[in-house]
Amino acid sequence: MKLIQSRDNAFFKQLKRLAESGRERRKAGQTLLDGLHLVEAWETHRAPVEQLVVAESALAGGEIAAYVGQRDCTVLADSLMRELGIVETPSGLLAIVETPVPAASPDVHADAVLLDGVQDPGNLGSLIRTAAAAGVRQILLSPGCAAAWSPKVLRAGQGAHFVVNVHEELDLEHFMTVYCGVTVVTCLADSTSLFDVSLDGPLAWVFGAEGTGVRPALVEIAARRVRIPMPGAVESLNVGAAAAVCLFEMVRRRNVMPAEGQGAGIS
Known part of the structure; x- marks a missing residue:
């Protein structure tokens, strides 16, 4: 294990660029996973992690020390781990991984979630996690969305990224016009209660940016407009x-039973 204590170290400088710059992540084709849960989820669904970075204090004991064991990793002084600024309280474990690329173009015959201009990393990660939990396997992001593979979005997604296809910088308007299922947009004007519309699949759900909602151009071409009753x-x-x-109203209507060993959970 190599201990790094200086911010002038070349590896630390590269790590900091990956933590702070979307451009650097795109250039390198890499991103950072923060936390043991996320690292283990990656190894479960993707591949073994080859580059691990651990905080010096995390080696003193506990689950991170047990996970690292005799694995080859780079050790950072705690002050340098904090300086990366990925989260306010660092977990003590990072992994450098290759940013996944979707295996194919979006499937116009399958359920999808379309996100229009969602800029908050926490919201975006939560949306990807929710979609994955509901069984939706493709997420389409418009230009203007937060970077799906940024460390903060990944942390909010809690591993959901690794079981779905995330398509970034997509022309949502074009996808909606060629989609072979039903496009559904959430809005207030000229809309029908969610509980009164058919939700037979496949469905492409369109959700909009915080505050502004879905762009009018997308609302206009959606096959259905729904609202959530709020008494x-x-x-x-x-x-x-x-x-x-x-x-999850869609899941309920389809009466989808969880696989053995799976079920509802809150974390």
Whole structure:
């Protein structure tokens, strides 16, 4: 194990660029996984991690020390791990991995979630996680969305990225016009209650940016416009909450039973 204590170290400088710059991540074709849960999820669904970075104090004991064991890794002084600034309280474990590329073009015959201009990393990661939990296997992001493979979005996704295809910088308008299922947009104007519309598949759900919602051009070409009934004294839901309501109403209608050993959970 190699211990790095200086911020002038070349490896640390590269690590910091990966943590801070989307351009650097695209150039290198790499991203960072933060935390043992995310690293283990990657190894479960993708491939063994080849480059591990661990905080010096994390080697003193606990689950990270047990996971690292005799594996080859780079050790960072705790101050340098904090300086990376991925999260306010570093987990103590990072992995450098190759950024996945979707295996094929989006499937116009399968369920999909389309995200229009979702810029908050936490919201985007939560939306990907919700879609994956509902059984949707493709997520399409418009230009203007947060970078799906940034460390903060990955952390919010909690490993969901690794079981779906994420397509970035997509022309959502074009996809909606060629989609062979039903496109559904959430909005208030000229819409029908979510509980009163057919949700037979395949469906492409369109959710919009925080505050502004779905662009009018996408609303116009959607086959169905739905709203979530809200008897309480509020006007709208966070996009992540709205997506969860819609997607799990779809799951309920289809009466999908979880696979053995799986089920509802909150974490």
